[in-house]
Amino acid sequence: MAEYDVDLFVIGAGSGGVRAARIAGGYGAKVMVAEEFRIGGTCVIRGCVPKKLYAYASRFADDFEDAKGFGWSFPEKPTFDWHKLVQAKETEISRLSSLYRKGVEGSGGVMVQSRAEVVDAHTVRLMHEGRNVTAKYILVATGGSPTLVPPIPGMEHAISSNEVFDLKEFPRRLLIVGGGYIAVEFASVFARLGAKVTLAMRAENVLRGFDEDMRNGLRDGLEHAGIHFRFCALPAKIEKLSHGLDVTFTDGSTGDYDQVLVATGRHPHTHGLGLEKAGVELNRSGAVKVDGYSRTNIPSIYAVGDVTHRLNLTPVAVREGHAFADNVFGGKDINVDRDDVATAVFSTPEIGTVGLTETQAREIFDVVDIYRANFRPLKSTLSGRQDRTIMKLVVDGTSDRVLGAHILGHDAGEMAQLLGVAVKMRATKADFDATMAVHPTAAEELVTMRTRTARYEKEHRL
Structure with a gap:
């Protein structure tokens, strides 16, 4: 009888976890992957892919307008249907999710639709099934979750980037809180799709950490697109009224909106995974602490991707997952280089x-x-x-x-x-x-x- 049920148990079926499962399976490892939401993770389901699709959709507004300068004319003004875009997006991400599942199963792995929690160094509990699975190695690849800050009265009326892709009605007046890449991307999208967008942030400019010329150029471009900025101001209170959401800002001003999108960043999705009880060390932000080989302080437990809060990009998570499998199951010695990442x-x-x-x-x-x-x-x-x-x-x-x-x-x-x-x-x-x-x-x-x-x-x- 085998000492463990599987060689590798992966918690999270996002880009990093699925890549690790596929490569480990290719080395002959017996693999099981658990996902509590939808297979594909943040990138496929609630991040990069749908975001880029919506960006494409929004840019047609400029294309239609630009075409006139090249001799084109339209008998009628182009119209936009939000519900058709949402459904088209859903069709594509469902296709990609299916491919992720096939990738794992095609390499001999087993995909389980269940929340999984770490019990100890070699045991994971499938919460939906109420059973334990033992594994020689455990890989945590649960990604991140939206951070809803600041905690203010009425925050329950706001939405995060998880919900914005599937709104039942298109918001004609949209307040976006945040100045990072998620916030500016959604501001661009909804402004071009026809919303009146306001971008509120603590800072005096967008995209902290990027080159100043890029920050200033983007700010000017967003203003040219009709986006209204509230620099150095954040919501202090959100009140739901019959006509929408009434927002009071920290500078004392107010505004009325149909939706408030809080896009103030993401945090490692480690809450409730049992990691601390199992002895896995987390840092102050809740990220799993790992070394250059993605090893935690528990020799049998590893972590890759956004849950480690090193460099939160999908290609980095994929490279980390691949390197993990190569090292642990392929006998290689790969330390992922995170310098000069485009x-x-x-x-x-x-x-x-x-x-x-x-x-x-x-x-x-x-x-x-x-x-x-x-x-x-x-x-x-x-x-x-x-x-x-x-x-x-x-x-x-x-x-x-x-x-x-x-x-x-x-x-x-x-x-x-x-x-x-x-x-x-x-x-x-x-x-x-x-x-x-x-x-x-x-x-x-x-x-x-x-x-x-x-x-x-x-x-x-x-």
Whole structure:
């Protein structure tokens, strides 16, 4: 009789957990995966995928308007049907969820639709079935949950990013609380779909931690789209009335809205998983503490993805899950490299970025050179739109290595993915300059920015 029921028990069927299960199964491991909600995790069900689909939907508003400048005319004004978009989104994420299940089962794994809690170092309890399963290894891959802050009177009337995709009625007046990437992405989407959007935040600008040129460019782009900002102001009270939600802000002002979306970040989904009782160490934010190999302080328990709160991106969770399985079941020695990871903000305008911001580079390097381009894209010359594309290279002034690349504009995320290869390979500004441009494209500016716009040198005092 086997010592354990399975070789690997995965809690959470998101991107990281499913990848780990598939790779472990490929090595011959007996695997079981438990998911309490829907297979696919945040990215597929309530995050990246539906968000990008909604971003696509919202951008048609601009496309219809821009088409007039290229000779197109429409006999009737285009109309938008919120319910059709919600249903189309649901069809696609259901398809992807099914593929995730097939991926696990195709590699020999067993998928269980149940909440699972850790009992001890080698035991997991399936709560819906009321039975225990023993495992040689346990992998926690439960991701994150929306953080509803600030805790104010009437907060129960607000919604999070979990609910916003499936609203029964389209909100004509929408207040979004937060200034991070989730908040600005939804602000872009709903403004272009026809809502009157207000964005309220504690800070004085959007996207804390991003490069300043990108932050300022996006703020201007959002204002141009009609989004109203309330900087340095948060809701203090939400009251439900017959005409909607009456919100009082910390600066004393008020506003009426159909919905209030709180998008102030996400926290590790570890509450109630039994981890602390099993002896697994968590940090102050509730994240599972792990080493470079995703091991917890309990040798048989590992964790990957957002639940560890290291770098909360889907591709990182996938890489961590893959590396875990390779190391534990494939006998390899892989420590995931989280430096210079390219990422995108799917707002409109879009942001693509990789590497260090100007501020970060100036804190680390003695000499930093900056190259900038700010131009009106070719498409806008006929459409009449006042869009701007902003590109920026941050360069080590001593070695000439490109430390960071930042883009605001159409398809910025696509460009950032390719720039990620160059930055990861430690390409120099001379390498960029030696690369022939593709004309006419926006991306050609990345290899034709020859004039340095700024140089910063540290003062060294004895």
